[in-house]
Amino acid sequence: MTKLADNINPHIYEKGTEREITASDLDENVVDEIDEREIFDLIRNINDPEHPLTLEELRVVEESNISVDNKQNTVDVNFTPTIPHCSMATLIGLSIRVQLLRALPSRFKVTVKVAEGTHASEHAVNKQLADKERVAAALENNNLVQIINQCVAIK
Amino acid sequence: MSAWLECSISEEIIKNKEIFSDTPSIISDIMAGHLDITNLVENMAGVLTNEEVENREQGMKFFTKILKELPPDYLNETQVKFISRFYIDRLKDNHRIIPSVLEGYLAIIDMKHYSTALNGEFFTVLFREVPCQSQVRQDRYNIYRILNLLNKNPEYLKTLGPDFLYGFISAMDGERDPRNLLFLFSFLPTFLKHITLGHLVEETFEVISCYFPIDFHPSPDDPAPVTRQDLANALCPCLCAVAEFGEQCLVLLIEKLDSSLRIAKLDSLALLKESCKTFSAQTYGPFLKTLWSSMNREISHKTDEELKMLAHESLSALVSKLATTANTDQAFENFVKGVLISMQTAIAESTTVAKFTQAAKVLLTTANASKESCVIITKSMIPAIVAYYEFKPSTKLQIASIDFLGDLYDMAKHWGALDEIQSQAIEIPKLCLIAVSNPSKEYQIAGFKNIIRTKDLLQSDLVLPFIEVLIHNVQHSQDENLLSISVTTVHTIARKYPEMVMDIVVKGKCDLDNLIDDKTALQKRLNLLTNLASIDEFTKVIISEMLKIIRTHDEDAPKVIEALNSSMSDISLYTENKLSEIESDHGLIDSILGWILKELHTGSEESLSHGYKLIATTMSSLPAEKQERILSKYADVLEKCQKDEAYFNILECLYRSLRQSIYNPNFERIMHLSIDVALKSDDKAIRTKACVVIAHLINKVGHGQKFELLYETLTNCLLNYESEEETLLQRLILLYGWLTKALIMRGSDKFLCWLQKIIAALSSPVYCKLAAEAIRLIMFVHPDALNRTFYPIETLLYKQRMYENFTSLTQNFVPASEDVKEAFYVSWAFVLENLSKNIVSREALKILPIVIESLDYDNKEMLLVMTDLLCYYIEYQPLVVAGSLQSAIPRLAKLTRYPKSMYVRVNSLQCFSEIAKSYSTVLLLPYKQDVLAELAPSLDDSKRFVRCYAVAARTRWFLVGAPGEPKEN
Structure with a gap:
């Protein structure tokens, strides 16, 4: 028997609009800094492992939960699992991490965490996501990589 | 002597297999009259009635072969009758004989003199003696083919009675072969329509319905498989072929619609849609409540688009079916109201636009199905949505509700139901007014768009408040979109209420008589007025006033000219006829030229060029004879040109838009002059204009002598400049x-x-x-x-x-x-x-080397074109580029850091994305690590636009050859 999803009927939220392209975006001489919105755009379209929906539609990631510091070269992402006992939380966190590793310049130090108080085993999940070796080990597991790749692949 | 002329043929058939290849000779003997078919039968008696089953089988096979090869009109009625009787009799024989009998009978039925009456006899024996489902596939197929032939004679089919039908359904009961089923389903609908079902309705339906919903997977080694969809499409019309199936069909359909299987739902919805073609509206009566609750569930499905679409289609079919009894039966109204109530609830509860539009779409589908449903829906939805708007949901929802009102209005207009909903519909413009009174740009744009759609509803008492807002926008808005939609809205209102707009706008707000006294936002007011001037009622008043300003050489004349130029070059506003009319009524060119001539040396470059453009546009709208008249009127420009090259600007705008038929003797002089200016003038713009004049003259002059003459003038003239x-x-x-x-x-x-x-x-x-x-x-x-x-x-x-x-x-x-x-x-x-892309594709082999070679050179414009082309080739003709990847990839990698243009960087990054998508993993793997390293710097590009493409390309390359790659190699 196939496993049913943890949250069978999640609440779906509105998709935000695409970032508006301003005149300065098209001006060759203006330098655009990497900002929160840009990080959000990188991860909003990651697919949920259980539903054909994006993390944005499930409001797992939100622009307000992201912070970027271009001077210190740090990026912090907090995400909110749909339900407090979601078994996919680690997987979602890992997908976000992988996507950011691939899509951000290497100067950034990326931290991905479960937003405070939104998950039953918040501490354990955060520990797993922060542990470089565990992440590296997970990425050597072909099955896991396959699922993550399917999540981050652009539809 | 051939064996078939004697009894020995029987022996031959038994012993000698090769005799089967002699049948063509036998046929020709029969045709030539050497042999009578009855004699042949007599001669074959030995084998046809042989005691050994094996020999009888040979005999029947042989005779069947002959029957098949005989021309269908050769045998006469008695002969056919005799032979068919014989074949019918053979049905009682051993099972090994049956295949040839069936095959032979098929040939007989095709004969010209075959009498349909024999069918009855054949089927009685067939159904009694031959258990269809025990035969092999091909024989079952032959039986169905014989049955199908009855379709040719529907009258006869009616006389066959219940026993035949019973035999028929027992024969097909339990058929499992997909091809046979496909064949059966293909003729069943017509077959069932022509036969009296009597007491066998239920049984017949059972036999067909056991296949629903089709669950079938073709075998993987089938070269031409029958797909599940083929079978499902064919089965659908059988299940609702006759009205008698109605109740059973709907019970089945509702049961399967509630199943958890996706295909069961899809098939049920398709069946519901199809069934509306045959079943009467009354049939649905008892089931409507259940049907709607099931459909409502599918129609509000969150992610499955196909299911949702199909649910919409079947809802539409059902509503239009029920609408046929709208006047006699309450059921229709109850059903539509049921839909209405569920969707109103859904709208009221919706928190996102997606949910709102989903419910709105269901209502629109229902309204679109029939006039009656449209009236019911619009009558109650328009007030409901107006109330909803005032309830102040989120901005996006309010805007969506304005759009929805427009959709409802369009629907009512489509069905011609506007009179019936008059009292509700007039609320729409009022709501639009509320929306546009909001200072936010989104509300205003939505409101104006909607008032343009529903312009017919606009009452005169609302014109003034609308105009207030509009004129304010026109004068003060900084936003291009809002500005242009405001102007369009004024235009739309002006077409409906010309007098009012004339009073309020032209004479009031914009105060035409003292137009230029108020300098603020003058240009925007002028733009509005020139736009309005395209409406017949306004043309005279506005244009003559504006030309007066130009003729008096007021300081604001350039602004007027600019406004006129921008409106008049818009073909959707000013048609050719309209322009030509304005020219003849008001002398547009004369006034503008008068102004230009005076300002020629003092006016600013820009305002003069507006004037030149305006003249060229007006000239091009005139018919040939009027153009000639104007040319002759201003013939002296040519003289002035020779003294002062500034006049060349005027010459150019007069001559640029001439029609092809015009030729006058001045052309040669103009040619001389233009060449002189083109090569000697110090002003680059004037030189270009001279070239344009030369090009226009050479291009447009009529074929033959005129062209030769002018061309010769040109070449002679150029000789002087060597x-x-x-x-x-x-x-x-x-x-x-x-x-x-x-x-x-x-x-x-x-x-x-x-x-x-x-x-x-x-x-x-x-x-x-x-x-x-x-x-x-x-x-x-x-x-x-x-x-x-x-x-x-x-x-x-x-x-x-x-x-x-x-x-x-x-x-x-x-x-x-x-x-x-x-x-x-x-x-x-x-x-x-x-x-054209056609040629680009066809000549790929020639063009590609040039494209790749050129990537080494540093010219922004060229690199843009070439990277674009390369991207096109990778996407549409990957095979051509495959061999050159090795030389293309390093060049492209260098261009991802091209400092002079972000678009070149974007294009080359896009090439990388396309490469990853188009080629097989084997081909790409050798490059993967290098490409990932080369693309890394682009992730930190100074432009966000470029980073966006870099991310797309790099994340895609990460997937090359990795597990979970979305590509089948």
Whole structure:
């Protein structure tokens, strides 16, 4: 028997609009800094492992939960699992991490965490996501990589 | 002596298998009259009635073969009757005989003299003696084919009675072969329509319905598999072939619709849609409640688009079916109200636009199905949505509700139901007014868009408040979108209430009489007025007032001219006729020219150019004779030109948009003058205008003598300018470009010598850049010359001819230096950019090496074109590029860091994305690590736009050869 999803009927939220392209975006001489919105755009379209929906539609990631510091070269992402006992939380966190590793310049130090108080085993999940070796080990597991790749692949 | 003329044939058939190949000779003997078919049967008696089953089988096979090969009209009625009786009798024989009997009977039925009456007899014996489902596939197929032949004679089918039907359904009961089923389903609907079902309705339905929903997977080694969808599509019409199936069919359908299987739902919805063609509206009566609750569930499905679409389609079919009884039966109204109530609840509960539009779409589908449902829906939804809006949901929802009102209005208009919902519909403009009174841009745009849609509803008492808001926008809005929609809205209202708008706007707010007294936002007011002037009622008042300003040479005249120019060049506002009318009523050209002549040396460059453009646009709208009249009126411009080259501007705008039929003796003089100006003037703009005049003259002059004459004038004239001086040569090259363009466009072969001169210049280090410029002139559509508005002679495919000639002329091109080489590729870029994609694809093998080679040179414009082309090839003709990946990838990688243009960077990154998508993993893996490393710096590009593409390309390359890659190799 196939496993049913943890949250069978999640609440779906509105998709935000695409970032508006301003005149300065098209001006060759203006330098655009990497900002929160840009990080959000990188991860909003990651697919949920259980539903054909994006993390944005499930409001797992939100622009307000992201912070970027271009001077210190740090990026912090907090995400909110749909339900407090979601078994996919680690997987979602890992997908976000992988996507950011691939899509951000290497100067950034990326931290991905479960937003405070939104998950039953918040501490354990955060520990797993922060542990470089565990992440590296997970990425050597072909099955896991396959699922993550399917999540981050652009539809 | 042939064996078939004697009894020995029986022996032969038993012993000698080869006799089967002799049947053509037997047929020809029979046809020739050497042998009678009855004699043949007699001769074969030995084998046909042999005691051994095996021998009888041979005999039947042999005889069946002969029957099949006989021409269908050869046997007479008695013979056919005799033979069919014989075959019917044989049905009782051993099972081994049956296949040949069936095959033979099929041949008999096709015969011309076959009497349908024999069918009854055949089927009685067939159904009694032969258990259909115990036969092999091919024989079952033959039985069905015989049954199908009855379709040809529906009258006879009716006489066959219940026993036949019973036999038929027992025969097909339990059929499992997909091809046989497909065949059965293909004729069942017509078959069932023509036969009386009587007490067998239920049984018949059972036999068919056991297949629903089709659950079938073709075997993987089937070369031409029957798909599940084929079977499902064929089964659907069988299940609702006759009205008698109604109740059973609906019970089945509702049961399967509630199943958890997706295909069961899809098939049920398709069946519901199909069933509306045959079942009566009453049939659905008892099931409507259940049906709606099931459909509602599918229609509000979150992610499955296909299911949702199908649910919409079946809802639409059902509503239009029920609507046929709208006047006699309450059921229809109850059903529609049921839909209405569920969707109103859904709308009221919706928190996102997606949910809102989903419910709105269901209502629109229902309204779209019939006039009656449309009236019910719009009558209650318009007030409901107005109330909803005032309930203040989120901004997006309020805007969505305004759009929904527009949709409802369109629907009512489509069904001609506007009269019936008059009292509700007039609320729409009121709501629009509330929306546009909101200072936010989104509300205003939505409100104006909607009032343009529902303009017929606008009552006169609302005009004033709308105009207030609109005029405020027109004068003070900084937003382009809002500004243009405001102007359009005023235009729309003005068409409906010309007098009111005239009073309020033209004479009131914009105060035409004292137009220029108020300087603030003058330009915007002028734009509005020139826009309104395109409406007949306003033309006279506004245009004459504006021309008065121009004629009095007021300081604001340039602004008026600019406004006139921008409105009048919009073809959707001012048609050719309208412009021509304005010119003859108000003397537009005279006034403008009067102003230009006075300002020629003092006016600003920009306002003068608006004036020139306005004259050219107006000229081009005039018929030929009027154009000639104006030319002769201003013939003195030519004289003035010779003294002062500034007048050349006027000459150019008068002559640019002449129609092809016009020719006057001045042309030769103009040609002389233009060449002189084009090569000697110090003003670049004037030189270009001179070239344009020359190109227009050469392009448009009629074929034959006139052309020859003018062309000769041109060549003779150019002889005077042969010199080695550098500036002159530079000007000449550009002139050659214009000439080539004019000639190649009109399809004349004379362009070749000019093109050769340009190519010659291309090989010189000094002039190569200008030669590339000349090639650009030839290939690009110039906004002010030789484009469609100016009536040029334009042959088809001239760009393709240019490509071909350029290819052949540069075949042996040996560039002397790097500069020349760069100019060479730049010229190529101009040629290729404007080529139709057809040719680009066809000539891929020739073009691709040039594209890849050119990526090494540093010219922004060229690189843009070339990377674009490369991307196109990778996407649509990956095979051609496959061999060159090794040389293309490093060049592209370098271009992802090209500092001069972000678009080049974007294009090359896009190429990388396309490469990852188009090629097999095996081909890409060797490059993967290098590409990932090369793309990393782009992730930190200074432009966000570039980073976006870099991310797409790099994340895609990460997937190459990795588990979970979304590609089948």
